[in-house]
Amino acid sequence: MTALPPRFDVTRDEIERVVKSFYELVRQHPGLGPVFAAHVTDWPAHERKIVAFWANSILHERGYDGNPVQVHRDAGNVRPGMFDPWLALFDLTLREELRPEQAEAWSALAHKIGRSLRAAVVEKIQGPGGVPILR
Template sequence: MPAIPPRFPVTPAEIDAVVEEFYFLIRQHPGLGPVFAAHVTDWPAHEEKIARFWRNAILFEGGYDGNPMHSHRAAGNVRPGMFDVWLGLFDTVLRRNLPIETAAQWSALAHRIGRGLRYGLVEAQTDAQGIPRLR
């Protein structure tokens, strides 16, 4: 059976570089750094897991067995405004490390995933007036 072609041209090494720089910035960020630090105790292992996530999402390599929605729900401290900040940092890293077209394609995928997480974690848990559902 032929392999599924990648969504767009990016190498595993480029994925690793993006993930490494992104989490370097996250650790320094005054708003996001403490949120991540409360849950991530082994940064190299976390970065490797997230690199596997992106290699699976982009290159269809497999090897990722996590559940991002479950992990972020379980964190319990993800807030609506964090998604825009997270994606802004991620877009900055993409633009610094990749050709323009590749950065744009990866950004579009990240924003689509971000919308899904935002919906699942925040919007699906509030009513039309923005009031949290308690059940």
């Protein structure tokens, strides 16, 4: 069986660098930091898992076995309005760590995944009459 080519030009080392830099920013963020801190007790293990997620998504490696939708739905403190600042920090990290064409390609993928995660969270968080709570 022939391996699939990467979605775009990025190496595993670059993925690791982006993930590490991103989570340094997340931990300092006034809105996102406390949300992550409530769930992540072992940052190196979390970062390895997220590197595996991106390596699976971009490089087609098969080292990730999680369910991001379920994790975000079950967290209890993840709100739809958190995805915009998350993506803004991620885009900032991509621009700082990668060449422009790499950053653009990865950003497009991250925004696509972010829309799916946000939709899953919106679907779970509903007010009276089933109206989604968007904040």
